[in-house]
Amino acid sequence: MIKKKRISIEDVARRAKVSIATVSRVLNNFQSVNNKNRAAVEEAIAALKYKPDVSAQRLASGTNNAIGLVMPGYPGIFYSFYAVELIRGVGHACEKLHLDLVFHITNGFNDLNSTSVGGVIFADIIENRRQVEAALNAGVACLVINNIVEDLDVSYIGIDNVLGGEIAGEYLAGLGHSRIATVTGNLQTQSGKQRLEGFKKVLKKHNMTLADGYVQEGDYSRRSARVGAEKLLALPNPPTAIFAASDEMALEIVALLMERGIKVPQDISIIGFDDNPSVIYGPVALTTVKQPLFQMAEEAVKSLQGLIQGKQTKSVKKVLKPELVVRDSCSSPKK
Amino acid sequence: MIKKKRISIEDVARRAKVSIATVSRVLNNFQSVNNKNRAAVEEAIAALKYKPDVSAQRLASGTNNAIGLVMPGYPGIFYSFYAVELIRGVGHACEKLHLDLVFHITNGFNDLNSTSVGGVIFADIIENRRQVEAALNAGVACLVINNIVEDLDVSYIGIDNVLGGEIAGEYLAGLGHSRIATVTGNLQTQSGKQRLEGFKKVLKKHNMTLADGYVQEGDYSRRSARVGAEKLLALPNPPTAIFAASDEMALEIVALLMERGIKVPQDISIIGFDDNPSVIYGPVALTTVKQPLFQMAEEAVKSLQGLIQGKQTKSVKKVLKPELVVRDSCSSPKK
């Protein structure tokens, strides 16, 4: 083990000719330190390039300015826009709030040791329900993100995916389509289920019946989108509009249609979900349902901080709304 | 501040009727503990759901089993395959080695406090050179990933991007192409520069001259790929093969060609770079140069661990080789 003699608070105190308590006070921005001493301490800190030892601070103060982010570990998750936005959002929010971010991938074996963080954000609750419950029991501040959880008294910030599905369906119906199909997301996930639910709800409201085969089950992967879309096209009475449960899937469907010489939106309209930035390039800018993933991540960090600091005493339960972003991939059906 | 009375090593010792030293020993897997005591301690730990306090352990032992990963913060980085693979690779490696991963985005203001980790991995050295130097001066174990750094005595693990460019060019030339163009990556980055360098080197070796406009400067974005490819197609004597410096870019070019009714590979061959998994779906499976990003991340973590533990005393300098992956997007040119 390399052990170097680190510069400690004592070295700073000695140089500034004050006690370590005073150094600690300037470190923690106490207003009570007189200017002369403060200046001396600051000089010493700079001269010695002193950095307080984080572990010692945490131990002595009983606080911990790190938060954990635990993500499910299933293969492919990192290739989803969703996961990346979460990491990005939580990462940036932590920078802003001067929090350390401890990133942890669920693997079923070793959980994140909650003593190394002040609180933890769970991405979804799929695959890590046990960990969430353990955190709750241990009294660790925690919050589930991207999932509305009803059966546990835990804080969460989610997105109204039912509404999202409705928005997509409503827009297509409003354009005059009556043959509207969907390629769903992973129906094991809450988002996948709920988007489909909202979509069906709208069609019902408009008295449209979902023709046989009009609901193709996908799993958010491009591959599943292609497979589903191919089946849709092979139908005796193919749809004039398709709701894809993610932009990635929508993009793949557009690509497939182009390959077959089917024009978007003239022949078939496509609407996606996410508002993935890559969606505005390519042959046709995608109309989509935007979900505020980045914002959700930011709010999660802020809320968690409130929970940790005890400013927030009861669990926060927040649902963010998605919204329609109209671009060029949908139009009214041909007569 | 919520402060709960946590269960401490003392509680465990009391219940197991041993000293705290013995508890510490079983915690740290010392073989010297007799079986009866060990069993008693383990029972107590389980019964009390005891988790050792990480901060106290770190402070007392002077070791820190967390590593930092600092990523450049420029916009768009998270949408690159490269960044995601790094995060994924480092994340999984840390799980495997039971290391905490502290994720940090460079923002020019607050650096990662190195006392909160045992060592740090810098993704690239672009944008954070100052931090790398500071870490070096402070004697913090560190390693630069995805960058071969010559002008600093720092550990690094990089990829031979010159070779990568050569592989791409050589393959295309070997197929019989003589009109080979490229859309480059960001030429501010080492990878962008070196891939272009290798590519040019091969053409020179084959006595091919790069026609005017055959090198289109991109920046790894899909958008830049589209722009570059459009210019290539507008040339009086357009290329029969294109080397794109990333798969994302290659995919966008393929999409553009399809839109225009140009067939890949019959009319134009495309080769990418990365071996992004999304590349095998779509209209044509992409031939590409695979770079072992995930593996690089894993090795980085292992090497850093060696550095931290002092098993590795001199700086590690390792360069990984990319390799050709032949799929369907390249063929010999039409006569």
Next chain:
DNA sequence: CTGAAAGCGCTAACAA
């Protein structure tokens, strides 16, 4: 406004 001193929960000599 400042300093002395008692911990925070653990590890690591050192003795036994």
Next chain:
DNA sequence: TTGTTAGCGCTTTCAG
């Protein structure tokens, strides 16, 4: 093999 005890570097009473 075990227990006692002195720290690790800091924060936080409590006096002054």
